[in-house]
Amino acid sequence: MRWTTTFTGFDEAFGPDKNPRAHYRSVVSALGVLTDEQIQYRGRLQEISARNQGITFNVYGSDEGEERVFPFDFVPRIITADEWAVIEAGLIQRTTAINLFLLDVYSDQHCLKDGIVPYELVFSRSDYRRELLNVEPPHKIYTHVVGSDLIRDDKGQFLVLEDNCRCPSGVSYVVQNRVALQRTFPELFTDLPVRGVRHYAEMLRESLEFIAPRGYGQGLTVVLTPGRANSAYFEHTFLAREMGVLLVEGSDLVVEDNYVYVRTTAGKMPVDVIYRRIDDEFIDPLAFRKDSILGVPGLINAYRAGNVALANAPGAGVADDKAVYPFIPEFIRYYLGEDPILGQVPTFMGFRPAEFDHMLQHLDELVVKRTDGSGGYGMLMGPQATTKEREAYAAKMKKEPGLYIAQPLIELSAHPTYIDGEYKARRLDLRPYVLYGDRVRILPGGLTRVALEAGSYVVNSSQGGGSKDTWVLESTPGAGQ
Amino acid sequence: MLLSRVANSIYWIGRYIERAENVNRHVLVSSEFAVELEGIFEEIAVREWESLVSSLPRTGTEAAIHGQSEIQPESILRYMVSFLVDRENPYAVVTSLGKARENARTVAESITVEVTTNLNEAHRRLSSHRTNSIKDLGVAQDIGWRTHNSILTTLGAIEHTLTRDEGWSYMKMGEAxxxxxxxxxxxxxxxxxxxxxxxxxxxxxxxxxxxxxxxxxxxxxxxxxxxxxxxxxxxxxxxxxxxxxxxxxxxxxxxxxxxxxxxxxxxxxxxxxxxxxxxxxxxxxxxxxxxxxxxxxxxxxxxxxxxxxxxxxxxxxxxxxxx
Incomplete structure (x- = not known):
């Protein structure tokens, strides 16, 4: 079996000497004895199993009812205990600071008065909810579930690329990828102390019920889904089932006298906590978008009255706006008095005229994103774009400079990935999941997304990405276990 | 605790799995009976199939059976193919399993993984056959028996893994x-x-x-x-x-x-x-x-x-x- 290691950036599995890194040795040698036929047979088993379990996603814009299986690459991505310790401490610090920023920006606004972040920047964000000014969420928590996207630069340093503070999805794949790999490639696990991820739902339910208005374990907790047309619908059913709570749609809930009830066969039952997988805008047609048919009329008033807890809290989206991202290291210093443990990518901001000019002059070196974009849509990969594409994009930028940010292209780390009978280096990222309940906790693992196309930097599932099982080791091999 | 919406879907899962099983069984029994009689009592063999068709609402069913031009008219195979794998036939086994599965998808959190997996597997296997790819009766019967077994496996998963709660009452009410x-x-x-x-x-x-x-x-x-x-x-x-x-x-x-x-x-x-x-x-x-x-x-x-x-x-x- 061929392993291709030639690659310009950081290789996760192989050192500069082209030999496997210590923590990859056992996996590389276990895979080495498997034939192509064995591997393809197991791959088919995995796909059939995913289909039969309904682990599929619906593709937006494709024919209704098309169910796709998220491509899964069986070569596990391995993170040592030492590396994980840094990620964990860094994300706890970052999530704590983000939550303090949200509390502040929706109450006393010290960060604005002290000039840490400009007023006009915050107030012009589409996810800033001025309706919720001075509405304090239960236990002062905004960000119950955060999925932070991490990348590794050419030196192997982990950097935060973005924070997803609204309804980050993908955690069901973290669990399902582990289940799938343990079933199809059990021998890979024999020599390494891999930390478990299957308890995510228990962690989540604990975090959610911590914020219950009537106290822990008293009322009903539900998962609110936009419905089966949503691309993450499988995940919603998965989380409800694993937590043992009801999965509801907006029309299953009703608000009366500022209390939320769910319609059951036995009549209406009161609801305490809603893990909502519907964005702010659509959650309550009386408060936000009036044309939303997914939401629950009156929900925001019930929340305001303190009778129901929402996770994540409405308004949290302003913290993961791409134009707020450059200020997060400053928030860590300002609110915690600490230096950031994890680095992030230097960012030019279109709303600053000098930086906007710099962006226009260096389009061929930069990755430009819209501040309101996600999923890899609407961005420009400057170094890979044609002159014509760059000119067209620049014309759009000039219409609304404030909507754009730009970052240098980071050479993402790469990892062996099974493609056409060979192990080839493909770029990847990592999304760990942070839960904020009575304390901030990180699931030891995460969603590793991999760009299956040669040379590609885009790992999104909607743009041809796949995923891997992500192993966090209990101890670091070769580091005095 | 059961949502009204979920109760309705679970009721239909029970009905559609039962319908799939019943029609599947009927098709297998009728085909054996018809094979036994064919050549001896041609007329009665045909009537056997008519009794299956007339025990079902006619809307769509007859058109689906007679619309298959590639199979010889009045043949046992025509009926078997239509009632097993033809999605145009509203009472075909594949149609009922498909509807059971669609309902299960909307309430996946309320039933167990084992039920979901077995139901999907039964549907996936049956729906991989196309009406024009089944050329002889032996193949059709084999598909029928295998499907019947996978339906029974799904029912086994239901029996062994579902909580006997209100949802159970709705599912079994649909079945009964x-x-x-x-x-x-x-x-x-x-x-x-x-x-x-x-x-x-x-x-x-x-x-x-x-x-x-x-x-x-x-x-x-x-x-x-x-x-x-x-x-x-x-x-x-x-x-x-x-x-x-x-x-x-x-x-x-x-x-x-x-x-x-x-x-x-x-x-x-x-x-x-x-x-x-x-x-x-x-x-x-x-x-x-x-x-x-x-x-x-x-x-x-x-x-x-x-x-x-x-x-x-x-x-x-x-x-x-x-x-």
Whole structure:
């Protein structure tokens, strides 16, 4: 079996000497004895199993009812205990600071008065909810579930690329990828102390019920889904089932006298906590978008009255706006008095005229994103774009400079990935999941997304990405276990 | 704790899996019977299939069967293919499994992974066959038997893994209504023809016909344990209507439905009305057996049962109307 290691950036599995890194040795040698036929047979088993379990996603814009299986690459991505310790401490610090920023920006606004972040920047964000000014969420928590996207630069340093503070999805794949790999490639696990991820739902339910208005374990907790047309619908059913709570749609809930009830066969039952997988805008047609048919009329008033807890809290989206991202290291210093443990990518901001000019002059070196974009849509990969594409994009930028940010292209780390009978280096990222309940906790693992196309930097599932099982080791091999 | 929306979907999962099983069984029994008769009693072999078609609502079914130009008209294969794998046929096994699966997808959090997986697997395997790719009867029968086994596996997962809660009552109510309706419809369709052989017990076809009716309703072995090897119309009809424990009898079905209604939290008017109707039906099945068996009143009674089942279906498939 061929392993291709030639690659310009950081290789996760192989050192500069082209030999496997210590923590990859056992996996590389276990895979080495498997034939192509064995591997393809197991791959088919995995796909059939995913289909039969309904682990599929619906593709937006494709024919209704098309169910796709998220491509899964069986070569596990391995993170040592030492590396994980840094990620964990860094994300706890970052999530704590983000939550303090949200509390502040929706109450006393010290960060604005002290000039840490400009007023006009915050107030012009589409996810800033001025309706919720001075509405304090239960236990002062905004960000119950955060999925932070991490990348590794050419030196192997982990950097935060973005924070997803609204309804980050993908955690069901973290669990399902582990289940799938343990079933199809059990021998890979024999020599390494891999930390478990299957308890995510228990962690989540604990975090959610911590914020219950009537106290822990008293009322009903539900998962609110936009419905089966949503691309993450499988995940919603998965989380409800694993937590043992009801999965509801907006029309299953009703608000009366500022209390939320769910319609059951036995009549209406009161609801305490809603893990909502519907964005702010659509959650309550009386408060936000009036044309939303997914939401629950009156929900925001019930929340305001303190009778129901929402996770994540409405308004949290302003913290993961791409134009707020450059200020997060400053928030860590300002609110915690600490230096950031994890680095992030230097960012030019279109709303600053000098930086906007710099962006226009260096389009061929930069990755430009819209501040309101996600999923890899609407961005420009400057170094890979044609002159014509760059000119067209620049014309759009000039219409609304404030909507754009730009970052240098980071050479993402790469990892062996099974493609056409060979192990080839493909770029990847990592999304760990942070839960904020009575304390901030990180699931030891995460969603590793991999760009299956040669040379590609885009790992999104909607743009041809796949995923891997992500192993966090209990101890670091070769580091005095 | 059960959402009204979820109750409705679970009810339909129960109905569609039962329908898939019933039609699948019917197709297999009919094809064996037709093969046995073909060349000897051509006309009766064809009538066997007509009885399957006429025990189902006609909308769409006939068009689907006669629309397959590539298969020889009136052949056993035409019927088998249509009732197993043709999505155009609303009563095909693949259609019912597909609908059960669609309902399961909307309530995946309320049923176990084992049920979901087995149901998806049954549907995936059956729907991988296309109507024009099944060229001979042997292949069709093999598909039929395999599908039947995978449906039974799904039912096993239901039996072994689901909590006996309110959702269970809805699922099993769907199953009991579908099954009882099927028993009555099959009997109602076949009885007039079968009665013509009453005096002709030497005819081998006489036994073959009764065997086929009982096997279609999965009751042949149960009947033999009770009544031995002899078939008389009176005994068979009494068995299928009044027997208290054989799973396909009308009386057994009605008693199950009463039990499931009691397991539902719904206390609305429609639910009360359904209880009253089922109670009255159970009393007639228990205490008015001779009246029901007298002459033409058997057929009238079966029509009554179908009408009452429809009312019960209406009451439980719209639980509490979003109170």
């Amino acid at each position: 209504i579908e099954r009882t309706q099927r028993s009555v419809l099959v009997l109602r369709t076949r009885l007039p023809n079968l009665l013509r052989w009453q005096e002709n017990t030497e005819d081998p076809l006489y036994y073959a016909s009764w065997r086929s009716v009982l096997r279609t309703l999965a009751s042949l072995e149960n009947y033999r344990q009770e009544n031995g090897p002899r078939f008389t119309p009176d005994q068979v009809v009494r068995f299928l209507l009044f027997h208290p424990t054989t799973p396909r009898s009308v009386y057994c079905g009605v008693r199950r439905m009463i039990g499931y209604l009691n397991g539902m939290a719904d206390s609305g008017t429609a639910a009360k009305d359904a209880r009253r109707r089922l109670g009255r039906l159970a009393a007639r099945l228990e205490y008015e057996q001779d009246d029901i068996m007298a002459g033409e009143s058997t057929l009238t009674f079966m029509d009554d049962v179908l009408a009452e089942l429809y009312h019960v279906h209406e009451a439980v498939s719209n639980p509490t109307k979003r109170r």
